[in-house]
Amino acid sequence: MSRAIYPSLKDKRVFISGGGSGIGEGLVEAFVAQGAQVAFCDIAVEESEKLVARLSDAAHAPVFHAVDLRDVAAVQAMMGDVEQQLGGIDILVNNAANDDRHSIEDVTPAYWDERMAVNLRHLFFAAQAAAPAMKRAGGGVILNFGSISWHLALPELVLYQTAKAAIEGLTRSLARDLGRDNIRVNTIIPGNVKTLRQEKWYTPEGEAEIVAAQCLDGRILPVDVAALVLFLASDDARFCTGHDYFIDAGWR
Ligand SMILES: NC(=O)c1ccc[n+]([C@@H]2O[C@H](COP(=O)([O-])OP(=O)(O)OC[C@H]3O[C@@H](n4cnc5c(N)ncnc54)[C@H](O)[C@@H]3O)[C@@H](O)[C@H]2O)c1
16 A cells, blocks of 8 residues: 655654554654654653664654553653654654553442543643743644543443544644644544454454444554644645544444
8 A cells, every 4th residue: 555755753852651552652653753853751661672683774764652641740841852862842742651451330439530641631741841842833733532431321431532532623723822832733533443442342343343343444553644634734734733633443
């Protein structure tokens, strides 16, 4: 399958959260293939180090930061380090999340806080930390990962879906406040994307049900999500901001 090359992404300074596995791994590979300078963080240290080793021959090999995004001070310190290492930040991809299932009865105040920390809070603080560097560079791009799950009202995901719904509001608010600094902010909304983690939840029959609910046949892969992310990160999308972009094969 042919893949687009965006001249405007060459040498761009990109930070991706949760880049060590799943869709994030696909995003790291895709930006590196564009000749971008990529830094990413993750708590999956082994997978992340393997990814860095696999891409070590690239024009710009990616740089890995072992950081837990639930720790805001660590996120702020890391964003400062990334800016120094890359000489700035042009593109921030807030990809990391955790969709562990839970029932309403089992949610404690501490679990609520922890779920918001892993699924919502770090997106804002990464954007807050990256915005001054983007302003100095004359503009930038922030892409926040939402989820189709709450649009479909899936079961046993109330806190994840609450956070994912909030991300769409976060995107619109940031797009408004940062737009005059030429910083574009959008939400990427994946449907069901086939990753190692997602495979845990589904039987072959479950996967067939997902495909049946889509308008299009076939399974969405990280590379398909990356194609949309690359376009929105590129200068070709210069008037795209403040909105939600679905990549879900028409899942309804
Ligand atoms: N895969 C899907 O079907 C799907 C569907 C809808 C939305 N999404 C969204 O797409 C994004 C990527 O999803 P995915 O399927 O690749 O998820 P994933 O769980 O496979 O990968 C997420 C990555 O984030 C990392 N991570 C998790 N918690 C972290 C923490 N506290 N600190 C640092 N890193 C952490 C994980 O180690 C992992 O590498 C997420 O925002 C997810 O909500 C995915």
